[in-house]
Amino acid sequence: MPRTPRAQTDKRQRILQGAIEAFSDQGFHRTRVSDVARAAGVADGTIYLYFRNKDELLATIFETTLDRFWQRGEEHLASAEDPVEEMQRLVSLHLRFLGEDRRLASVFQVDLRHSVTFLGEVSRRVLRRYLERVAEIIERGQVLGRFVPGDSMQLAGMVFGVLDSLATTWVLSRRNYRLESQIPLAQSFVGRALLPEPAA
Amino acid sequence: MPRTPRAQTDKRQRILQGAIEAFSDQGFHRTRVSDVARAAGVADGTIYLYFRNKDELLATIFETTLDRFWQRGEEHLASAEDPVEEMQRLVSLHLRFLGEDRRLASVFQVDLRHSVTFLGEVSRRVLRRYLERVAEIIERGQVLGRFVPGDSMQLAGMVFGVLDSLATTWVLSRRNYRLESQIPLAQSFVGRALLPEPAA
Amino acid sequence: MPRTPRAQTDKRQRILQGAIEAFSDQGFHRTRVSDVARAAGVADGTIYLYFRNKDELLATIFETTLDRFWQRGEEHLASAEDPVEEMQRLVSLHLRFLGEDRRLASVFQVDLRHSVTFLGEVSRRVLRRYLERVAEIIERGQVLGRFVPGDSMQLAGMVFGVLDSLATTWVLSRRNYRLESQIPLAQSFVGRALLPEPAA
Amino acid sequence: MPRTPRAQTDKRQRILQGAIEAFSDQGFHRTRVSDVARAAGVADGTIYLYFRNKDELLATIFETTLDRFWQRGEEHLASAEDPVEEMQRLVSLHLRFLGEDRRLASVFQVDLRHSVTFLGEVSRRVLRRYLERVAEIIERGQVLGRFVPGDSMQLAGMVFGVLDSLATTWVLSRRNYRLESQIPLAQSFVGRALLPEPAA
DNA sequence: CATGAATGAGCTTTCATTCAT
DNA sequence: CATGAATGAAAGCTCATTCAT
Structure with a gap:
């Protein structure tokens, strides 16, 4: 029962x-x-x-996956000592999460953007939620002078672009490599990009 | 007649x-x-x-647009004095080009990646062609010690990710702004990301 | 259930x-x-x-109808005492069978031959199966000296032509008569045609 | 001019x-x-x-071909000494004529019957014209006691069936043989079939 | 007379969704 | 709750026919 x-x-x-x-x-x-x-x-x-229908199936995948992502993410990020380390952890979290399930990653990389045309609000919300969380990290770093100044949502968007591009390349690649192997590369790329200009 | x-x-x-x-x-x-x-x-x-069919319509849009892009692009890049400036010009070229025609940009941002699953070679070729050209700039800069070392195709992929993300955000945004307005932002972001580590 | x-x-x-x-x-x-x-x-x-498709519909009609034809046919032929009587029974079987269902006959007479060009093997198999069975009767009769000598498949083809023509005429005719009424006519025509030449 | x-x-x-x-x-x-x-x-x-349209193309082929057939045919038949010989000549005429042009024969054998459904009167007329001429030969032979008695149109139909079947088999066959080679076979088959029963 | 680019009605087939069991 | 047979709207594509040149 x-x-x-x-x-x-x-x-x-x-x-x-x-x-x-x-x-x-x-x-x-x-x-x-x-x-x-x-x-x-x-x-x-x-x-x-x-x-309700086929679309809702996709929408649910997006939303529940992002729930799981942040559920695990918050734990992982919580142990960071400062926004700089938190950003590094975000990078590894993002790539590690997608890297664990290629099929899931495939759905995200291939269908999420595309679905904006027919899932409307859902896709938008999923993306915005991600970006807002990243922007928040950036803002805290900016306050501490550890990150370059500027519109935090725009910066978050570019960080997302870097990680998204690596994930898409991995999903579409015929070669066999682990997405995690790109973490150091991404961390240093993003790290440099967010570095405040030297006082000079 | x-x-x-x-x-x-x-x-x-x-x-x-x-x-x-x-x-x-x-x-x-x-x-x-x-x-x-x-x-x-x-x-x-x-x-x-x-x-021949509906697919070919999309494929033709991709290929002819990229032809036009590089046709104009090569002129624009040719006048650069060094790889660093060339990269800056690439950034502005990319965003300016897409920014000129929002509908065209929409097709590129929403359908190009997605189409990899059904247009196969066409989408792949279009993307590869772009990345190889960017990688070539990076390599020249690396030789001169002006860019961070590392796999040039991977770096090119991340640069693409940054620009692609800005373009997608613009296309999906309901706000009304010009994609060109993002050029300085993108240039500095990419510029920093490619900077070789200071001698420390 | x-x-x-x-x-x-x-x-x-x-x-x-x-x-x-x-x-x-x-x-x-x-x-x-x-x-x-x-x-x-x-x-x-x-x-x-x-x-599977429209073609398979036609092919199925041909095959199942011929199955039914021979199923009933073998019973009917089995009681014949000799090949000559068997041939007479075949004639009546053929015309009686088609004569029972004018619509079915119409499909057979009008579309079976024509479909050889697009149904390929199916139509060919249906025809061959028929001819081989008729040829077998003829061969047995030839051995007994009751039928004219000669290539049994060619003779079978001509016998088929006689019956087929009667059926087609009936199907296309606007007059109202029963195909069965042609049985004696066909039997005597075919009977004479297969008669071995008198010793002369 | x-x-x-x-x-x-x-x-x-x-x-x-x-x-x-x-x-x-x-x-x-x-x-x-x-x-x-x-x-x-x-x-x-x-x-x-x-x-006027595609159908008329086919109809014209049927009609002009039959014109040519009878034009040549009448000459050929004219020299026959009696209805029996005339019938033999008809058989050879029919098979020789179709045997000369396999493509034309293919159109006749595959599309003539089938076209009854959409060419209506045209196909009917072409067939009737043929049958009436054959029936006329038979009638003359019957008067002379040289052919079996019976409805001349029905007998003509069966004669047609024999020749038509040989032609169709030839057109659809993958083997390479001349339709003319079947003339003796057909002549003896038809000859026997029309033979009046022995007085006995 | 001849052309062939353009038309658009009409066809087969697919597949998301429903609902009787 | 679960099933899966049945539905029928919808879409891509073909090709006989027209007509401006």
């Missing part, structure tokens, strides 16, 4: 996981709802008991 | 322009061929006299 | 029957899939749950 | 010849008007100066 909520969660999760697998193979648009159903081991119609 | 070649070019151009308008409104996938036809002021079937 | 297998068979049959009706009215090429759907009382898409 | 009617005829002929080539390659339905135009070496639109 207390099985129902549990089973519900299970099935919901299985569907989401199936969706990630299916979407990552062919991209969101090429994927049929029945592909998701097969990957999840449920009937087509069952998906509609848990999600 | 000189109507045929002229008219042909015209119609082809009108179709491409119509495609850019239509794709930028809804994204490539949401756009029907008949939308493109309407925007171009031609019949549906006419499109197939000039392009 | 026993609805699924039963319903499935039903629906498949209804679609095939609808196809026969539709094809016989306008011929295969002039018939739209939606015509078949309407005649079968199902939605367009339902057809594709049971058949 | 007297060139115009000449040129007209030429072009009309070239189009018809192009149509035969094109239709025989792929069948009438699979052939595009532009295929005919290319084969004839004219522009698409030109075809519509000489023929």
Whole structure:
């Protein structure tokens, strides 16, 4: 009897996981709802008991993934001693997180931007939430004079661009390497870019 | 009599322009061929006299745009005195070019990456061509000790990420600002990121 | 519960029957899939749950009909005392079978030959199967000296031509007569044609 | 100046010849008007100066070919001494005529019957004309007691079936043989089939 | 007369979504 | 809750036909 909520969660999760697998193979648009159903081991119609439609499936992946990202992220960032170290940790967090699940990363890198046209608010919110958190780190660093001055959202956007580009390259690459291997590179690139100009 | 070649070019151009308008409104996938036809002021079937299918329409936009980009670009970069200045010019070139035509930029920012999954070689080639040219600038700067050492393609990828992110933000933004206004910001960000570490 | 297998068979049959009706009215090429759907009382898409495409619909009609033909045929032929009688029975079988369902006959007479160009192997196989069985009867009769000597497949082809022509004439005719009424005529025509030359 | 009617005829002929080539390659339905135009070496639109539409192209082929057939046929048949010989000559005429031009034969064997559904009267007329002439031979033979009694149109239909079947087999065959080689076979088959029963 | 670029109706097929069981 | 057969709207593409040149 207390099985129902549990089973519900299970099935919901299985569907989401199936969706990630299916979407990552062919991209969101090429994927049929029945592909998701097969990957999840449920009937087509069952998906509609848990999600309003196919779009909501993608939106949910974005939102819950970002929830997980920040849940783990906050722990990781909390132990940083200053904004500079926090930024370094953010870089490694971002790349490590995506690097752990190539299929998930594929969905994020290939379909997130693209979905802005049809998921509207959802994609926007996911991106904004990320940027605002990064901007906040930058602002604290700027106050301490450790980061270059300037619009923190714009700077956050460029930091995001660096990491996003590395992740996309990794996802689309046919070579076999770990995304984590790019962490030092990214850290030094971002580190330098945020450095305040020498007093000179 | 000189109507045929002229008219042909015209119609082809009108179709491409119509495609850019239509794709930028809804994204490539949401756009029907008949939308493109309407925007171009031609019949549906006419499109197939000039392009094999809907995909080729997008691929052509990518390739011809990049041709135009580098055609203008090489002139602009040629007058640079050294790799550092050349990189600055690249930054301004990139943002200025996209900033001139928001609809075109929208197609590039939203559909280019996404299309890697279905346009395959075309998207890849367009991106690679860009990155290789940037990497070449970086290499020359590295030889002169003006840029940080490291894999030039990886560095080029991160530079691209910065500019790409600014362009995407602009395209998706509801605020009204010119992408060119971001040039100084981007130049200083990229400039710092590529700076060789001080001798310390 | 026993609805699924039963319903499935039903629906498949209804679609095939609808196809026969539709094809016989306008011929295969002039018939739209939606015509078949309407005649079968199902939605367009339902057809594709049971058949890969429009061609397969026609191919299935050919193959299953010939299966039924020979299933009934073998019984009928089995009771013949000698090859001569067997040939007479084949003639009546052929004309009686087609004469029972004018719509089905129409599809066979009008579209079977024509489809050789696009259904390829299927049409060929259906025809070959028929001819080989007839040739076999002829060979047995030749051994007994009851039939004229000569290539049995060529003779079978001509026998087929006689029956086929009668069937086509019937299908295309506006007059109202039963194809069975032609049986004695055909039997005597074919009978004489296969008669070995008198010792003279 | 007297060139115009000449040129007209030429072009009309070239189009018809192009149509035969094109239709025989792929069948009438699979052939595009532009295929005919290319084969004839004219522009698409030109075809519509000489023929009302694609159907009329096929109808004209049927009718003019049958004109040529009987034109030559009457000469050939005229020299027969009696209806029996005339029938033998008809058989050889039929197979020889089709055997001379495999492409033309292909159009006749594959598309003539099929066209009854969309060419209506034309196909019917072509067939009827043939059958009536054959029936007339049979009737004369019956009067002389040289042919089996019975409805002459029905007998003509079966004779046609024999020849038609041989022609179709030849057209569809992948083996390489001349249709003329079947003349003796057909003559003896038809000859026997029409033989009046021995007085016995 | 001849051209061939342009048209747009019409076709097959797909697939997200529903709902009877 | 779960199923999956059934639906039917929607979309890309073809090609017979037209007509301005």
